[in-house]
Amino acid sequence: MAMAFEDKLDELRRREERAREMGGPEKLANRAAAGQLNARERIDHLLDKGSFRESGLLATSVPPEDRATTPADGKVSGFGRIDDRRVAVVSNDLTVKGASSAATNAKKIAYLKDKATRAGMPIVFLGESSGARIPDVMDAESMAQGGSDPQQYCRRRETPWASAVLGPCFGSSTWYACLSDFVVMRKGAVLAVSSARVTSLAIGETVDPEELDGWRLHSDVTGMADAVAETDEEALDMVRCFLSYLPSHAGEAPPRLPAPEHGPDGEALLDLVPDARGRVYDMRKVIAQIVDGDSFFPLKPRFGKAAITGLARLGGESVGIVATNPMILVGALDPAACRKVTSFLALCDSFHVPIVILVDTPGFLVGVEGERRAAPAQIMNMMHALQLCSVPKISVILRKSYGQAFLNLGGGRNSDEIAAWPSADVSFMDPQIGVSVVLGLRREDDPEKFDAACEQFSRGTSAYDMAGVFGVQSVIDPRDTRSYLCAALDTHRAAANNGLGRRDMAAWPTYF
């Protein structure tokens, strides 16, 4: 080899090695001691072994004095594979200037988003960033430069996006988490507009970091986190699992796995759902007795809990499960539950995932608190979403389905097909409340008259009354729910356009 080239190759190797050292051994050792993976280890855990192709390894910060100390400019990015399917990934490196956003790494992310969208692959954001790089951004020129892409934050869901919030997330990592279809938050990580310190300085009062941005806030109160993980590794595994249910891009159907040889036998369903009207039960146990093995992957399980949403498989096919949970608020949907269902419908509709709805609800939760949270608007948002959805929708009424919630959960022509269990009870409202409203009568006033009126108001609400007027297409043995759903999904899969829907919800916001 010519001497000149040997020198050049040495330099290339030296620069590459330096870039892979990230923020230096001391910072990396501190992370390891705290049980946290570094930006590159996270990529290695997320992707199939050896599949990472880095893009922008030798990029650095623009100011000359920072170039030697900003490997990859604090955001490691590139392409790789998950379960042998292509993905793009950005992993924020907090050891390099707090993974702050600056001119070069903004170009890297813009490039990755553009190429991943064009090629048709999901994007994974591994979040941990301190926000915009100060002082680089402290002037008008950099502000004008930063806003030069008018589509930077516009989601059309051409491909799935997933975010793992794995450390302090402010600025960029927060924005991309909010725009993602799936957000998993590691306990101890934070997600906020800006840090407690910056926020405290800005508003002139002390802010409790946990209250501002912790996992509990986002899993239980805001619903911005779809899942919570104990460790980096668990969070990354959840990203892999989430993507396994979805197509790589919106131009194809979700991947279909071979149907398992045996599903749950369904016998347990008869014991899980009590016959007594006043008894509640846990719908999650019902779901487990219907879907393939342990395929149920809940989304936002700690938010709006009267509704259950999650991805699962039925006979190997990806499905979105929407259900009410009588265990929580008797299954009455509050505004949070409506928002949760609406955002889930947007996900399913955007990526061609058929929807299965399991219904046992007395209706919407009424009360002052609900009205303060715009319950009517959330109910109509959910209804609007359901009617926009063009994926197959199959619903099953287990027990109660009352009032407007009957329609919001697929009643009438809002599903392609509806089945009722023999225990189904469909009406406008609970007969006891109906009696009080119409006759102005309370039971304690005149029990005999009240009970007689209740008996009258309870007539004509059975599964057979619904079947008689073709309000449901079938009344099924609960034990056959799984086989019924598999067959119904097969019937209603659109043959045209390879089973792809219209995706009318693709530009629906990821949070609203």
Next chain:
Amino acid sequence: MAEIAVESEIAGTVWKLERSPGDNVEEEDSLMILESMKMEIPVLDPDAGKLVAIHVAEGDTVREGQVLATLELE
């Protein structure tokens, strides 16, 4: 250790207490059963920990958002 309040998600009557102060509880254990809308509704523990106090008695009426119990997190 951090303490959190377990609040009622619904207005109703306390029908039955199922756990006592001092008990160690797991996430989703039923702490008590409320009666509302003619249904028996369990109050599920939000997190694993130790029950420090129960602030209601059987037969009490409770309003939405009322603190029912205090939990010390593990």
